[in-house]
Amino acid sequence: MAEKKSMTDRMAAFSDVVNGNIYLQSISQGIMTFLPVIIIGSFASLFSGLPVDFWQNFIQSTGISTLLTALVGATTNMLGLYFTYGVASVFADKKEVHSKIAPILALIVYVTLLPTAVDANGTAVLSFTYMGTQGMILGILVALLTISVYKAIVDAKIVIKMPAGTPEYVSNTFVSLIPGLVIALMALVLRGLFALTPWGNAFDCLYNILQMPLNAIVGENLFTLTIINLLTQVLWFFGIHPGFLSSMTAPIMFGLDGANQAAYAAGQAVPNIIGMAFSYSTTIATVYPAFALALLLFAKSSQLKTVGKISVAPAFFGISEPLIFGAPVVLNPTIVVPWVITPALNFILGYAACAIGIVPRYAGVTVFNFPMIATGILNGSAAIAAMEVVLCVIDLLIFMPFVKMQDKKNLEAEKLAIESEQN
Template sequence: MEQLIAIIEKGQPFFNAIARNKYLKAIRDGFISVIPIIIFSSIFCLVASVPNIWGFYWPDDINNALWKCYNYSMGILAIACAATTAKHFADAQNRDLPKNNQINFISCMCAAIIGFLLLSSDTIATDAASGFNTTYLGSKGLLTAFIAAFVTGIIYKFFIKRNITVKMPEQVPPNISQTFKDIIPFSVCITVFWVFDIVFRAAFGFCFAQGVIQVFQPLFTAADGYIGLAVIYGAMSLFWFVGVHGPSIVEPTIAAALVANMTDNLAAFQAGQHASAVLTQGAQYFVVCMGGTGATLVLVFMFCFLAKSQEMRAVGKAAIVPVCFAVNEPLLFAAPIVLNPVFFVPFVFAPIANIWILKIFIDFLGMNGFMYTLPWTVPGPIGTIMGLGFQPLAFVMLALILVVDFALY
């Protein structure tokens, strides 16, 4: 065990470098910025759908009003994410530029939104009205949104760094001067996206966002399997075990799948089909990370009521409230769990056991996967039951997970 920890410690600089990667950080921070949209829209989703479990259905006008708010928030998630990711990526690019020659992140956000729309939406025109297809403007377009944000930031940096801009006399007010400074990089961005969209559609017959989904679908499918889930959530715990914030590294790489699978589950449930996706945001919050990374909810209660050491009891009492709300740093560093060989096996494998139990219930017992998003600070057992729509099997699964975590720890 000590040799294993020594090997892991040697890799810590590499893990830290990954955590500081500006692309992953931009995805993480951009995604965090749109979480209020996800949570807010899910309130309407819960109100509209959960009563159906008990056979109650809202009148059509109320039901349509509830779903309208959901569709006009969650339905444009990718547009918002293109803007927020572009903003955070521009901030990262600005750290490499002089203070007096920075990228205008507002202009960058606008360019990313337009570029994303060019890559992901088709025009719809009839005799009565015209508009554009919204299929990929929500969670299905997140990967394209990230790509649009990064391409925009790279183009802006290229032109701003080399001062390839429209320069105005010093007498011109700064806000007017900035407008002209943005013209060239903004125009080049939109032209690049526009030309690429024309070429891509001519070659393949569909939009780029659809192509991205087709390319990454096998990866999403593999990630939703037993091995894929074990690798993803085992790595998340392993990073934290060596003191590197695991979710900051792992979550940006699966963010698009987490949200897209939640949306697919909800759509399947509404269509009377089995919501079979396991790799979802709700599963990560309330099954894998029940009580924080490492599934430490059971452990903190064990410290409080079963530990023979007075020191461990004190740690448990101090950490029990934050851990109940999925903030387990006090426990990780006070026990300590980080780099403690005694806790290596349960800390890494309890989350894997939890997600496998969820998958078994979904695959073999017919339980629907997570369909509703709640704030990650909702206590694990409550979030599990609500996120799964109060299904009877969810109570059985929750009890089994708590027993398995107790046995592992």
């Protein structure tokens, strides 16, 4: 037991270090700040591309289609810009950069690096292409770099100091002036250097040498994401929150969803099977309810029966804590088997169903804490909703024998406890 405890302690220590990393925290929290924007864009894409003839005729004839397209443009197609500001704001707080202008400087760098084009009328324009998911990785890097440079300049006291008695808002304005000029100059230099590359700009360069390989390795890679699913569940078994894994994969997964939303809204073929919407639907939305239902339906011991009752409603909305700590999952060798297997199995089965064409690819509508069936319908198909139900039933059957095994142990323990009290 001492060796196992030592291993658990080492894993927990590693998790604490990674989860405490301010860069990963800033990325995760900065992205989640704009979750409402993601959801709004998801719904706009869904209603814009819903493949129902009477609906399409209605929105085209009334002009609603144009309005929905505008909303997609203002949300999904600008996620790169929003994530830049979100990550920069959170990172600035964590670096104790108390300046409202610092995150704005990150936006200035981002927009400075944006390539411009000239339309038929000779007007210079910016493309949504680079402000959306294709610019997410660069935006995150810009946010982290901008705040780091700002912090370094201010800490070195290379700032304009105003006389005593100057209003604070005036002093803060001048404190930001030199860091802002330096950062703006750096942005211009970077734009010039990237113009000399074969790609012509920073966005295409980073997208081709970094984001596309990451999509292939982490995003649209069934093997990699199955391993991540397994590792996530194993960490929960040891009582370790796997948040650092989602921090690393979230930018890629949201990017894949964004590409799906844009294609769906435009009436084009959805390019990606995997994304955050697919992942949530095939794992959290189905596994947690299956586990809770297994406890509710098959457990006879007072502990598991109670856990089943209190956890079944939260489980349908993606909340797992009552299950993890009530059943418990943590350090429970009986429950760990279905707990680890079911998400990975669902992921593989869901991927196969989409790849074969049994169900359509997800529209990329990312809605956390929504129950299954609803998540399927919101992603554009009743077939996806039906698949979620099938996956949940499969999971329920997998959990059933293990729940009964654990329940038998609990019943024996409860019986011994009663006998002990009577004696």
